[in-house]
Amino acid sequence: xxxxxxxxxxxxxxxxxxxxxxxxxxxxxxxxxxxxxxSDTPGVRIHSIQGDNGxxxxxxxxxxxxxxxxxxxEKLGIHQGVEIDLIKKMPxxxxxxxxxxxxxxxxxxxxxLLDKPMSVMDLLPFAMEGERIACGSAHADNxxxxxxxxxxLVRSYDPLDVIKLxxxxxxxxxxxxxxxxxxxxxxxxxLRKQVELNDAVKQWGNVGGLVAGLLLEDTALIxxxxxxxxxxxxxxxxIPGFDEVKQAAMDAGALGGSISGSGPSVFALSTSMEKATxxxxxxxxxxxxxxxESDVFVSPINPEGPKVIG
Amino acid sequence: xxxxxxxxxxxxxxxxxxxxxxxxxxxxxxxxxxxxxxSDTPGVRIHSIQGDNGxxxxxxxxxxxxxxxxxxxEKLGIHQGVEIDLIKKMPxxxxxxxxxxxxxxxxxxxxxLLDKPMSVMDLLPFAMEGERIACGSAHADNxxxxxxxxxxLVRSYDPLDVIKLxxxxxxxxxxxxxxxxxxxxxxxxxLRKQVELNDAVKQWGNVGGLVAGLLLEDTALIxxxxxxxxxxxxxxxxIPGFDEVKQAAMDAGALGGSISGSGPSVFALSTSMEKATxxxxxxxxxxxxxxxESDVFVSPINPEGPKVIG
Numbered sequence: 074x075x076x077x078x079x080x081x082x083x084x085x086x087x088x089x090x091x092x093x094x095x096x097x098x099x100x101x102x103x104x105x106x107x108x109x110x111x112s113d114t115p116g117v118r119i120h121s122i123q124g125d126n127g128x129x130x131x132x133x134x135x136x137x138x139x140x141x142x143x144x145x146x147e148k149l150g151i152h153q154g155v156e157i158d159l160i161k162k163m164p165x166x167x168x169x170x171x172x173x174x175x176x177x178x179x180x181x182x183x184x185x186l187l188d189k190p191m192s193v194m195d196l197l198p199f200a201m202e203g204e205r206i207a208c209g210s211a212h213a214d215n216x217x218x219x220x221x222x223x224x225x226l227v228r229s230y231d232p233l234d235v236i237k238l239x240x241x242x243x244x245x246x247x248x249x250x251x252x253x254x255x256x257x258x259x260x261x262x263x264l265r266k267q268v269e270l271n272d273a274v275k276q277w278g279n280v281g282g283l284v285a286g287l288l289l290e291d292t293a294l295i296x297x298x299x300x301x302x303x304x305x306x307x308x309x310x311x312i313p314g315f316d317e318v319k320q321a322a323m324d325a326g327a328l329g330g331s332i333s334g335s336g337p338s339v340f341a342l343s344t345s346m347e348k349a350t351x352x353x354x355x356x357x358x359x360x361x362x363x364x365x366e367s368d369v370f371v372s373p374i375n376p377e378g379p380k381v382i383g
Numbered sequence: 384x385x386x387x388x389x390x391x392x393x394x395x396x397x398x399x400x401x402x403x404x405x406x407x408x409x410x411x412x413x414x415x416x417x418x419x420x421x422s423d424t425p426g427v428r429i430h431s432i433q434g435d436n437g438x439x440x441x442x443x444x445x446x447x448x449x450x451x452x453x454x455x456x457e458k459l460g461i462h463q464g465v466e467i468d469l470i471k472k473m474p475x476x477x478x479x480x481x482x483x484x485x486x487x488x489x490x491x492x493x494x495x496l497l498d499k500p501m502s503v504m505d506l507l508p509f510a511m512e513g514e515r516i517a518c519g520s521a522h523a524d525n526x527x528x529x530x531x532x533x534x535x536l537v538r539s540y541d542p543l544d545v546i547k548l549x550x551x552x553x554x555x556x557x558x559x560x561x562x563x564x565x566x567x568x569x570x571x572x573x574l575r576k577q578v579e580l581n582d583a584v585k586q587w588g589n590v591g592g593l594v595a596g597l598l599l600e601d602t603a604l605i606x607x608x609x610x611x612x613x614x615x616x617x618x619x620x621x622i623p624g625f626d627e628v629k630q631a632a633m634d635a636g637a638l639g640g641s642i643s644g645s646g647p648s649v650f651a652l653s654t655s656m657e658k659a660t661x662x663x664x665x666x667x668x669x670x671x672x673x674x675x676e677s678d679v680f681v682s683p684i685n686p687e688g689p690k691v692i693g
Binding site: 094227228236274276277279280289294303 | 401402403404405406536537538539544546548574575576577578579580581583584585586587588589590591592593594595598599604607608613
């Protein structure tokens with residue numbers, strides 16, 4: 074049995090415009106890396122964290138990765154010492170599922186090291202528990218696509234019902250991360266608890282259209298369905314220049330786009346790497362008009378989720 | 384050119400639990416029949432109506448069938464005399480898309496008689512205009528599945544965007560029409576104009592699940608997705624015994640079910656004609672406990688929509 078493994082888990086775009094709390098997809102870049110090492114010393118410990126500028130807790134009982142691994146080991150009744158090295162390769166608080174990627178990488182890694190006593194789908198509740206600690210509620214719209222890859226629909230939370238959707242060929246994601254910070258909790262608190270029935274109808278029409286578009290491989294339908302009349306109008310006020318950035322993406326040939334997760338990152342979908350690259354340049358240039366620097370990530374949809382890289 | 388044609392158009396189940404205003408499907412039985420006859424006398428006239436107990440307007444400018452045909456002829460700039468014979472074969476105000484079936488049969492018939500100057504999809508706005516007269520608003524969730532057959536998603540009304548979804552094999556509908564009357568306008572007025580965001584999220588999770596279930600031919604997922612946390616709890620108070628009727632359907636093996644359109648009919652889906660038949664008996668028996676007589680309709684999903692029958 075290997076005693077040490079290194080796992081990559083990808084960034085994810087939750088909500089996907091119309092699908093607040095129920096839809097998400099994984100990308101190839103960026104992502105986090107976690108090294109998990111089995112130890113003869115009992116307990117689960119954070120050995121090191123790189124790339125977080127010291128912002129993540131080092132105490133095992135407060136870090137989402139170690140807590141998720143602890144819960145996993147407790148569930149299996151295994152008393153195994155574990156050392157964790159976390160290499161953050163994406164920005165925190167960016168709306169890219171940063172905590173989800175670290176947590177998924179961690180539980181995937183320990184499950185691999187122990188010769189897969191659980192199926193990948195069984196790992197989901199442990200990763201969700203990590204989200205509860207990171208964000209205040211056990212959402213699955215980042216951890217599920219991070220763990221399963223591709224587009225994932227969270228049909229229901231109680232009971233948990235997660236459906237992996239096929240990914241059309243020729244679907245590419247552009248994500249632009251502006252250097253402004255939005256706290257997930259703030260982005261959630263700004264939302265109204267009640268919505269107009271008429272708006273909700275438009276939203277679930279678009280959710281139906283997006284799911285149908287993915288399954289029918291109809292990229293035009295996917296594009297028409299990437300509309301959010303409920304969340305985006307409220308949250309986009311937290312992102313300076315959002316309207317212009319989205320318009321720049323559309324003008325550059327995007328099928329559609331919206332806020333990634335709770336922001337501030339903005340995503341767009343398109344039908345080729347070339348388009349996705351040009352769209353990223355246009356979006357970044359639009360942020361620059363507001364004197365906001367940004368990082369651009371361009372990649373195909375990630376069909377596989379986490380992977381062992383060492 | 385034929386001078387006379389007889390067309391059948393099917394009953395439809397709008398909303399389909401979670402998909403208020405955006406989803407509907409067509410069944411094989413019941414349905415309405417319309418005979419359209421070209422006439423040398425100018426104008427569009429209702430020649431006869433059977434089966435409505437005198438409740439439908441005979442004046443051409445007030446009847447949905449004649450108005451839709453009038454609009455169609457005006458759009459094409461054709462001055463053609465038309466006689467209409469309408470044979471109602473399903474109950475009015477039942478939640479089965481009665482006005483939609485008559486209207487669709489009418490516009491389909493005149494289009495056939497004139498050698499199809501319009502595509503079937505192009506007929507949709509004329510049938511929707513008929514719904515505006517019958518129900519007070521131009522909804523498409525009955526006329527679209529009636530016209531196109533199968534399951535139909537109305538992703539958007541403005542602009543109109545209608546997507547025909549594949550129908551899984553082995554999907555059967557039971558519809559039970561209790562002899563109580565619910566006015567579409569009353570059923571609409573009873574709804575709250577605002578809904579909880581949490582409920583809306585559940586609803587669009589289920590819409591996504593239902594669309595995915597249809598496309599993946601996953602009848603278990605279809606069943607899990609047939610849940611309506613927004614409309615059914617409000618409207619079901621207008622249907623005596625609704626909870627017991629729905630439970631009887633589930634106990635008899637239904638995948639799921641809900642109110643058909645704005646009621647009072649109740650539908651259930653299942654995976655065989657045998658089950659659909661048993662489910663219908665159980666639902667009818669549950670209504671009988673409330674001293675309510677009912678009609679039971681059992682059929683496969685109708686994949687084709689209207690058809691020429693003479």
